[in-house]
Amino acid sequence: MDTVATTLLSQPREVERLVAGQPTSDGAGVRLERVLTQQLQRRLDPFLMLDHFSSDNPEDYVAGFPDHPHRGFETVTYMLRGRIRHRDSAGNEGLVADGGVQWMTAGRGVIHSEMPEQRDGRMAGFQLWLNLPARDKMREPGYLDVQGADVPQFEHDGVTARVIAGESHGVTGAVQRAVTEPLYLDLQLPAGARFEQPLPATHNAFVYVYQGALRFDTGCQVLSGRMAILANTPGSDGVRLQAGDAPTRALLIAGKPLGEPIAQYGPFVMNTEAELVQAVRDFQGGRLA
Numbered sequence: 001m002d003t004v005a006t007t008l009l010s011q012p013r014e015v016e017r018l019v020a021g022q023p024t025s026d027g028a029g030v031r032l033e034r035v036l037t038q039q040l041q042r043r044l045d046p047f048l049m050l051d052h053f054s055s056d057n058p059e060d061y062v063a064g065f066p067d068h069p070h071r072g073f074e075t076v077t078y079m080l081r082g083r084i085r086h087r088d089s090a091g092n093e094g095l096v097a098d099g100g101v102q103w104m105t106a107g108r109g110v111i112h113s114e115m116p117e118q119r120d121g122r123m124a125g126f127q128l129w130l131n132l133p134a135r136d137k138m139r140e141p142g143y144l145d146v147q148g149a150d151v152p153q154f155e156h157d158g159v160t161a162r163v164i165a166g167e168s169h170g171v172t173g174a175v176q177r178a179v180t181e182p183l184y185l186d187l188q189l190p191a192g193a194r195f196e197q198p199l200p201a202t203h204n205a206f207v208y209v210y211q212g213a214l215r216f217d218t219g220c221q222v223l224s225g226r227m228a229i230l231a232n233t234p235g236s237d238g239v240r241l242q243a244g245d246a247p248t249r250a251l252l253i254a255g256k257p258l259g260e261p262i263a264q265y266g267p268f269v270m271n272t273e274a275e276l277v278q279a280v281r282d283f284q285g286g287r288l289a
């Protein structure tokens with residue numbers, strides 16, 4: 001029996017497709033689930049990757065991510081639990097910990113390390129890669145640390161939303177980007193609670209459930225560890241989510257597609273093969289950062 005609560009939306013988006021995270025290992029041997037893989041970059045433009053790491057076993061994370069390069073995009077690390085120390089070639093250093101966000105703009109190039117600052121206990125969080133428009137790929141690198149207590153958050157109909165990027169229900173997030181207009185929400189829903197978010201139909205959007213389960217109006221269930229890619233149906237005006245019978249946590253991520261060519265070689269994401277060759281040459285020649 002669903003009561004009809006106040007509603008912002010007249011045509012909520014449907015789920016186009018469910019995707020399960022792929023177990024993999026990266027860095028010096030960090031075990032993680034790759035939720036947004038390279039094959040989905042075009043579909044989920046401007047997002048290039050989403051990794052979910054979650055483990056109580058130090059063997060899964062202590063090796064960390066020693067020095068490695070990036071060029072052409074931004075990395076957004078969101079820690080749920082644990083501590084990671086960042087150091088980079090632009091001279092930036094920071095600790096991203098419980099509930100905090102690190103937003104690094106690689107631009108023309110950084111070499112950085114991302115190393116756990118713990119030998120035991122739980123480490124859990126996400127790394128999202130957000131593309132830069134062609135005109136910004138060779139900009140100067142940038143770096144922003146947002147402590148957990150400083151991530152804007154609000155409560156609406158019992159749902160707690162942390163606003164990492166963009167704007168939701170009148171609350172402005174920690175980071176804004178003019179070209180891709182990213183929205184990045186971490187939602188905590190009590191059992192049965194509902195949440196609505198208006199979204200332009202042209203923005204690409206997905207939900208990743210990492211605890212509990214979500215239900216869409218169509219009856220589609222999204223279980224923990226699954227990403228739901230949301231359809232860009234013309235005329236649709238947002239997303240409506242409802243938690244199942246248990247407390248549920250999920251990321252809602254959306255952005256305006258760049259519509260530019262995507263060329264990736266490992267940690268470099270440019271527009272053409274020639275630019276990738278240049279990135280590798282610059283890195284090997286010590287000119288990347």
Ligand code: FE
Nearest residue numbers: 065070075114
């Ligand atoms: Fe990195």
